[in-house]
Amino acid sequence: MSGExxxxxxxxLRAQLADRQIDRREFLxxxxxxGVSASAALTMAGQVRPAxxxxxxxAGGKIRIENKNSSADPATMTSIxxxxxxxxxxxxxxxxxxxxxxxxxxxxxWKPSDDLRSWTLNLRKGVKWQDGRDFTADDVTWNxxxxxxxxxxxxxxxxxxxxMLNETKGADGNATHSLWDxxxxxxxxxxxxxxxxxxxxxxxxxxxxxxxxxxxxxxxxPKFRVGINGTGPFRVAELNxxxxxxxxxxxxxxxxxxxxxxxxxxxxGDERAxxxxxxxxxxxxxxxxxxxxxxxxxxxxxxLQLYEVLTGDGPALRFRVDHKPFDNPKVRLALRLxxxxxxxxxxxxxxxxxxxxxxxVAPVHPEYFKLPDFKQDVARAKQLLAEAGYPxxxxxxxxxxxxxxxxxxxxQAIVEQWKQIGVNATINLMPTSAYYDVWTxxxxxxxxxxxxxxxxxxxxLAYRSGAPWNESGYNNPxxxxxxxxxxxxxxxxxxxxxxxPIEKILQEDGPMIQATWRKQATFYAxxxxxxxxxxxxxxxxxxxxxxx
Amino acid sequence: MLAFALRRLTQLLVTAIIxxxxxxxxxxxxxxxxxxxxxxxYALPNQVALLDQKLGLSQSLPQRYVNxxxxxxxxxxxxxxxxxxxxxxxxxxxxxxxxxxxxSLMFKQPVRDVLAGPLENxxxxxxxxxxxxxxxxxLIGILAGANAGTQLDRLLSTGCxxxxxxxxxxxxxxxxxxxVSYLNWLPGTSPLLATEQWSIASQLVLPAAVLTLATxxxxxxxxxxxxxxxxxxxxxxxxxxxxxxKRRIVTRHVIRNGMIPPMTVLLLQINWLVGGVVVCESIxxxxxxxxxxxxxxxxxxxxxxxxxxxxxxxxAAVTQLLADISYVALNPRxxxx
Numbered sequence: 034m035s036g037e038x039x040x041x042x043x044x045x046l047r048a049q050l051a052d053r054q055i056d057r058r059e060f061l062x063x064x065x066x067x068g069v070s071a072s073a074a075l076t077m078a079g080q081v082r083p084a085x086x087x088x089x090x091x092a093g094g095k096i097r098i099e100n101k102n103s104s105a106d107p108a109t110m111t112s113i114x115x116x117x118x119x120x121x122x123x124x125x126x127x128x129x130x131x132x133x134x135x136x137x138x139x140x141x142x143w144k145p146s147d148d149l150r151s152w153t154l155n156l157r158k159g160v161k162w163q164d165g166r167d168f169t170a171d172d173v174t175w176n177x178x179x180x181x182x183x184x185x186x187x188x189x190x191x192x193x194x195x196x197m198l199n200e201t202k203g204a205d206g207n208a209t210h211s212l213w214d215x216x217x218x219x220x221x222x223x224x225x226x227x228x229x230x231x232x233x234x235x236x237x238x239x240x241x242x243x244x245x246x247x248x249x250x251x252x253x254x255p256k257f258r259v260g261i262n263g264t265g266p267f268r269v270a271e272l273n274x275x276x277x278x279x280x281x282x283x284x285x286x287x288x289x290x291x292x293x294x295x296x297x298x299x300x301x302g303d304e305r306a307x308x309x310x311x312x313x314x315x316x317x318x319x320x321x322x323x324x325x326x327x328x329x330x331x332x333x334x335x336x337l338q339l340y341e342v343l344t345g346d347g348p349a350l351r352f353r354v355d356h357k358p359f360d361n362p363k364v365r366l367a368l369r370l371x372x373x374x375x376x377x378x379x380x381x382x383x384x385x386x387x388x389x390x391x392x393x394v395a396p397v398h399p400e401y402f403k404l405p406d407f408k409q410d411v412a413r414a415k416q417l418l419a420e421a422g423y424p425x426x427x428x429x430x431x432x433x434x435x436x437x438x439x440x441x442x443x444x445q446a447i448v449e450q451w452k453q454i455g456v457n458a459t460i461n462l463m464p465t466s467a468y469y470d471v472w473t474x475x476x477x478x479x480x481x482x483x484x485x486x487x488x489x490x491x492x493x494l495a496y497r498s499g500a501p502w503n504e505s506g507y508n509n510p511x512x513x514x515x516x517x518x519x520x521x522x523x524x525x526x527x528x529x530x531x532x533x534p535i536e537k538i539l540q541e542d543g544p545m546i547q548a549t550w551r552k553q554a555t556f557y558a559x560x561x562x563x564x565x566x567x568x569x570x571x572x573x574x575x576x577x578x579x580x581x
Numbered sequence: 582m583l584a585f586a587l588r589r590l591t592q593l594l595v596t597a598i599i600x601x602x603x604x605x606x607x608x609x610x611x612x613x614x615x616x617x618x619x620x621x622x623y624a625l626p627n628q629v630a631l632l633d634q635k636l637g638l639s640q641s642l643p644q645r646y647v648n649x650x651x652x653x654x655x656x657x658x659x660x661x662x663x664x665x666x667x668x669x670x671x672x673x674x675x676x677x678x679x680x681x682x683x684x685s686l687m688f689k690q691p692v693r694d695v696l697a698g699p700l701e702n703x704x705x706x707x708x709x710x711x712x713x714x715x716x717x718x719x720l721i722g723i724l725a726g727a728n729a730g731t732q733l734d735r736l737l738s739t740g741c742x743x744x745x746x747x748x749x750x751x752x753x754x755x756x757x758x759x760x761v762s763y764l765n766w767l768p769g770t771s772p773l774l775a776t777e778q779w780s781i782a783s784q785l786v787l788p789a790a791v792l793t794l795a796t797x798x799x800x801x802x803x804x805x806x807x808x809x810x811x812x813x814x815x816x817x818x819x820x821x822x823x824x825x826x827k828r829r830i831v832t833r834h835v836i837r838n839g840m841i842p843p844m845t846v847l848l849l850q851i852n853w854l855v856g857g858v859v860v861c862e863s864i865x866x867x868x869x870x871x872x873x874x875x876x877x878x879x880x881x882x883x884x885x886x887x888x889x890x891x892x893x894x895x896x897a898a899v900t901q902l903l904a905d906i907s908y909v910a911l912n913p914r915x916x917x918x
Contacts, residue, residue: 097776104689256669273698274688275876276868277774299772302876307866310769314761315778464879466687 040067041147042523047077054526059399061134062486063523066238068144071136090562094579095295098319098572099308102278102300106255107247108180108187111469113483114321115257116244117572118298121280122163123247123263126154126173127238131342131565133397133486135238139168139248139264149233149523156224160287162250164262168287170220175251177218177228183210187245191500192493195517196230200499208499233521235528236487243490244569266291266575276300280574292563292578303436303465312337312556319557322570324438325385331556340566341554344484345395348440349495350431350447351505351545356476358423362542367417369546371454372447373409377548381442385554389547392539393495394532396550397568398488400519402532407540414454426455432478434465443549444479473504480504484553484568488532489519496539505544512538589905593898600894605646608883615686615883636660655679682891683884687877692888696873700855700892702773703862703869707854709785710792715847717793718800725801726808726839727831738805745798752791753864760787771865788865792858796850804843811839837911844907848900856893 043064050060057078064074101114107123110116128138137143141157160168180189181197190198190210197217198210212218213231221227228237240246249255250262259272264287267280280296299317301308309327311317313334323331323339331337352359352368359365369391378386387396394401418426433444441462448458458477472480482491494500497516498508515535522528539545557564563576616632633639637648637660651657658676660666661684670684672691682692725737747755761769771784811817812835820830855870862872870889877885 097774254669274690276698276772297774299774301770301772301866302872303879304863304866304872307770307864310757310761311772311866312769314765314767314769316768316770316772316774316776464876466880470881 040069040145040523043067043069045524049524049526050078055399058133061132062399065134065136066235067523068142070142071134088562088580090292090578091581092290092292092578093294094292095297096293096319096561096574096577096579097297097299097317098321098574099301099311099317100298100321100572101302102257102272102274102298104257104272104274107249107257108185108189108245108255110245111188113244113570116247117321117570118278119247119257119261119263120244120265120571121267121296121574122257122261122265122269123249124265125246125248126241129239129242129486129569131567133568135242135486137238138242140241143238145237149235149521150230152228152230152237153221154226154228156226157287158224160264161285162262162264163268163283163285164250165285168248168264169223170226171223172248172251173226174218174220176246176248177226178212179255180245181210181212186501188494188502189240189243189245191497191502192240192243192490194500195493195497195520196232196234197228199231232517235520235523236490239486239490243485244571267296270295274300275302286575289575291575293574296574296577305436305438312558315558318561319564319572320555321572322437322553322555325382326438328385328554334556336559337556338559338561339554339556340564341552342566342568343397344551344553344568345397345488345491346482346484346553346568347389347393347395347547347550348443348479348481349393349545349547350444350477350479351495353474353476353504353506354508354544355506358421358427359476359544361421363417363421364423364427365544366541367414367421367454368451368456369407369540370410370414370417371456372450372546372548374407374546374548376450377443377446378550380446381439382549382551385552386439386549389549390536390540391543391545391547392536393482393491393545393547394488394536395484398486400488400528400532402529402536404533404536404540409450411453418454418456426457428457428459429477430459430461432461432463432468432471432475434463434468434479434481436465437481439551440479440481447546447548473502478504482547483570486568489516489528492516492535492539493520496543507544509538509542512542586906589902593902596898597894601650601891602646604887604890604894605649606642608887609642609645632666635663635666649683652681652683655681659683682888685877685882685885687880687882687885692884695885696870696888696892699868699870699873702867703855703858703871706785706788706792706858706862706867706869707851709789710796710854711851713789713793714796714800714850718797718847719804719843721797721801722804722843723808723831723836723839726805727812727827727835729805729809729812734805738802741798741801741805743798744794745802747794749791749795749860750864752794753787753861756787756790757864771867773868784865788861788867791861791864792854795861800843800846800850803846804839807842808835808839811835814838841908841911844911845901845904848904849897851900852893852897855896856889 046060046063049055060078061074065071100117102118103115105115107119124139126139127135129135139157139160141155144153156170162168179185180187181193197213199213200208200210202208214229217229219227219229248264253262259269261269266283266286268283269278270281271279277300278298282291282294308320309330312320352365354360375388378388390404390407431444433440444460448460451458472478485491493516494502496503496507498513515531519528519531519535522531553566553568553570555566560580562578562580616629652659655678659681661670662672662676670689685692685695688695721737725734728734757769760767767786768779768784771788773781773784775781817830858869858871859875862869863875874889
């Protein structure tokens with residue numbers, strides 16, 4: 034597997050592993066990113082997959098899981114729930130597993146060039162749409178082009194803009210985008226697509242698994258609906274937005290056939306308090322995620338199994354930098370210095386949380402650089418506010434969603450601590466759907482940032498100038514440059530060096546307070562086999578089965 | 582009688598028009614615009630303005646009210662359904678029909694389609710609850726009222742007071758703890774999706790119980806007060822002196838006369854049960870109109886909020902008309918003028 038076809042960087046990676054400069058997990062991640070299959074990478078890492086005494090899955094049966102649904106176009110989805118609903122029928126080119134390792138899925142393999150500027154995507158042969166048509170390179174190029182078009186409005190655009198698009202400012206001051214090169218998305222043959230990048234980028238396979246990147250059929254409407262034509266293991270048999278989705282197994286699925294005959298996602302909306310009651314009485318067999326305050330109740334149920342995983346899920350309390358007084362970096366730094374993140378994490382999440390460092394890169398991310406401790410400093414915060422012209426403190430409103438409930442606790446803890454530096458903030462509790470209609474507009478708000486496998490991914494979505502999901506309007510050319518540089522470094526050790534100034538900029542100048550990391554936990558009935566908690570709360574129902 | 586009914590109907594119509602205008606004005610002043618909601622946070626201000634124009638939202642308030650009313654009665658097509666807008670909104674009934682309440686932006690479907698299921702569900706829950714509320718509250722109220730001042734009356738009245746003062750959400754949680762967590766006799770939520778273990782009927786038990794608990798005490802106290810009052814009327818004394826038994830007096834004379842005030846209250850409960858059971862429906866995730874109204878209100882789904890509110894107004898008006906007519910049946914002395 035270490036033949037001449039492999040990426041030249043692999044040998045260096047192996048040396049680093051031997052010298053313990055990187056750990057095994059990091060080796061696996063980077064090796065798979067460079068196109069080595071996960072099993073080959075495991076062999077290289079000198080370990081074989083442990084043989085686990087697992088029960089043999091049984092076919093048949095029906096499972097109900099709590100998960101919200103809608104009839105949105107996958108390209109414009111903004112929630113994990115919606116993506117879970119489409120995920121069972123529509124699939125992705127790649128798949129990042131619960132272990133944070135990305136593997137080919139609808140692809141058979143990928144191969145980056147040595148300069149990481151050309152990515153050859155080899156499609157898996159034999160993949161079929163549910164209507165029987167072959168899944169081909171034309172489908173892939175059509176989908177990528179659609180996602181990178183302004184009119185589609187997909188968050189993929191922000192994710193890939195740096196290396197796929199050119200931006201032109203119109204006379205009205207609004208930016209429009211176009212592919213940086215006519216050949217940027219190149220069809221090589223019926224089963225090969227090549228992406229030619231403007232600049233080097235390491236996270237292409239992981240971007241291909243961004244939840245808006247589901248492959249939809251070019252010949253029909255992309256709106257999620259009954260009978261939508263995907264390549265996935267389940268067909269949508271019934272869809273009642275706001276109530277439930279019922280799936281039937283796709284008998285002609287191209288891969289390992291799903292074990293379940295039927296699958297149902299039940300939508301409880303924002304009624305989170307109702308969900309444990311439904312799980313306990315057996316109306317549903319699993320829930321999307323358990324909130325910290327529900328843990329004691331659910332832990333005590335003999336029929337339920339706890340699943341948990343550490344993540345890089347950290348909500349950001351961000352300020353619109355084009356609003357006074359948040360346009361002043363001193364004010365933003367003062368607001369950060371006024372908060373003790375460890376105390377916020379403990380208050381909001383108890384043993385389900387740990388302190389964030391206000392830069393959105395988590396200890397579970399491979400490129401995480403440990404900065405010196407960022408400590409609460411009330412005196413300095415007050416001084417900074419005075420210097421910025423606010424010696425008597427500030428008053429403003431913080432918007433926060435009703436769910437997940439711990440977000441309210443995060444905001445309450447921060448707001449209470451701010452009182453020490455003379456900041457009196459009020460809390461505007463908003464329904465989740467209403468908040469996400471205005472989330473990029475509110476002057477101050479706490480936004481959920483889901484776990485993504487690399488630290489640079491959320492940063493790229495949220496803080497790159499002009500990205501659709503740049504909710505704070507943050508605009509820092511130096512930061513953008515460093516970010517693009519970090520995205521082009523395959524070497525985790527090298528990338529870590531670039532991460533140091535990036536993390537520092539966000540900590541000192543950035544537009545947000547990111548105070549907590551959380552563990553993801555959920556409960557499923559013990560009768561359900563095949564589940565593992567994904568750090569992004571993704572559900573892969575094709576793995577689930579019912580024990581007799 | 583005919584003139585009376587006609588006059589009441591005219592009043593009803595006037596009430597409907599005035600209240601619909603007030604409703605329209607109130608919802609018009611809610612924050613955010615329909616165009617912004619449709620186009621999403623990434624849309625540019627000029628795109629929003631363009632859509633405002635296409636939808637006729639830049640016209641004056643009275644004009645917009647007339648537009649809305651014309652769509653409602655089927656004189657005009659709903660501008661949101663125009664395929665050239667590419668909003669993916671379509672109505673299987675066509676674009677012009679009587680009772681066109683517009684499109685729910687939250688569900689991207691015609692309001693009528695969104696509302697049909699929840700309305701049916703709320704009516705079902707309301708009917709089941711009423712089947713317990715009416716006999717229970719009448720029985721308790723009549724027993725207590727006919728025996729005003731006795732030990733039995735005090736016992737029943739205190740019981741009613743206690744039950745009335747338990748809020749719906751507390752009653753819901755108490756019942757959930759007992760019957761779901763400890764006994765596991767009943768399902769914890771009521772999404773009305775039957776499973777192998779829990780039938781639809783079993784899912785109705787807890788919400789209906791909460792509604793019954795919340796209402797019976799109150800209605801029974803009204804019945805009791807009215808009965809007790811009627812019992813002091815001179816004709817009751819006369820009947821007693823004439824030698825009639827108490828049972829006969831109560832069943833033949835007092836109930837009929839004492840039912841007039843409780844009838845209004847009972848009929849008002851219908852209105853609440855069909856459109857306003859927000860708390861109870863939320864606790865049990867019951868897919869009814871109350872929960873939908875909450876969702877719609879929180880999302881800012883104007884068409885849906887308007888329709889549900891209009892519906893509540895209509896039900897209130899109709900039930901009060903029924904109440905007026907039933908007064909006549911109960912007491913012929915009520916003048917039909």
